[in-house]
Amino acid sequence: MPVSAPSSYDYRPMTADDVANAHALSQALKWPHRLEDWAMLQRTTQSFVAMDNGQVIGSAFACHQGAFSTIGLVIVSDAYQGKGIGRTLMELAVGCVPPRTAILNATLAGEPLYAKMGFKAFGTVEQRQGAALPSELLPANTGDHYRDLGRADSPSLVALATAGSGLDRAALLDDLLPAIERGVGIEQDGQLQGFALLRRFGRGLCIGPVIAQDSAQAQRLIATLLNGVPGEFVRIDIPTTSGLSAWLEKVGLAKVDSVTQMSLGPIPQATGGVSQFALITQALG
8 A cells, every 4th residue: 555644754874684674675576685685785785775664665775896886776665656765765875976986777667767867878688597408518719728716716706807897896706705606717827717606696596797708708607507507596697798698598598687787977898808798686787
């Protein structure tokens, strides 16, 4: 039932005590985030909640990553829709970003609001998921050596993830890496040149980020991870420019949704001869 009063609400930073209630907001939308996923976001972002008489009715966050901040999980309870709460939460999230540039991945429902706030579209991300099917590995490029990753690889992973995405990934990966179930990398002359990570997320497993020099390397990295979890539910979020869509369809990861990449200014640029072929999450980029 819609709420008719009051006309104003309380807004404040999200705390660890709010995580369960924020999780409930996403559950009501049938979003797949687990309680653990929300806890990770609360630890690694500057986040906000909207309150009504002590009840969490909305959320938003900004994850500061170098020269950019990703805005995500802008949610307002159904009973409080149409009261300007979502816009206020967005203004709080965007307001904490400067001097960085705000970027986000917009759902179809959220895109009109973000456009009114000055965000411009610059790309599209596909959400793909399904039961992993066995996949034949592409032949490795000459000089490429594929291997499993370990703790000693962490500095190289941060450097590659930052180069491939154009976002400073140090803080996020520091929090994320202990939860990784498996990571595979590409080595050339003893130097790591690309990688893919597999972890628990949402309804099952998630692959991302994937950093590689080209789509063939990215495909081989992803196939290596998929072949280790046959029949498991796997999600991956890829830029439509990745060149992986048709192949992912064949290995059981169907397109179920897409979001629009938007920015309030310049857009992140990959460097160092590598690119990001799969995101960490839609919310984090």
